[in-house]
Amino acid sequence: MKRDDVAALFQRMNVNPDAVCIFGVPDDEQYVLSRRRFRLRTRYVAYYSERGNRNNERAFKTEEEACDYFAERVLRDPTTRLGYLVFPAYEAGM
Numbered sequence: 001m002k003r004d005d006v007a008a009l010f011q012r013m014n015v016n017p018d019a020v021c022i023f024g025v026p027d028d029e030q031y032v033l034s035r036r037r038f039r040l041r042t043r044y045v046a047y048y049s050e051r052g053n054r055n056n057e058r059a060f061k062t063e064e065e066a067c068d069y070f071a072e073r074v075l076r077d078p079t080t081r082l083g084y085l086v087f088p089a090y091e092a093g094m
Contacts, residue, residue: 001067003033009071019080021049022070028052031080033070035063046070 001009003022010020019030026032026049033046038059044066047057060066074080 001071002063003067006033006067006071010074013075014082015074015080016082016084020074031070031074031077033066046073 007022010017010022018027021027021030021032021034026034028049028051030049031046032049032054033044036043036045036059041061043059043061044063045054045057045059046066046069047054049055058069060069078084
């Protein structure tokens with residue numbers, strides 16, 4: 001799977017675009033998949049960005065490995081889906 005495939009998968013699975021960053025500049029509180037240069041090699045890294053910190057960062061040699069890991073990690077988190085209520089029902093007046 002490549003990054004374009006991951007983006008298409010997330011669209012089909014109703015993943016909130018604000019919850020992930022596959023292309024572009026990451027924001028806080030997002031799952032991030034990016035390409036980085038480590039020494040003389042290109043690596044793909046996956047992590048969760050929160051308050052400027054890279055939590056649970058993992059580096060991969062290939063784009064395919066990184067994309068497979070990233071897709072599984074994001075899809076396991078129900079808060080990444082569109083329509084997920086992130087606040088308790090009592091705060092919404094329900």
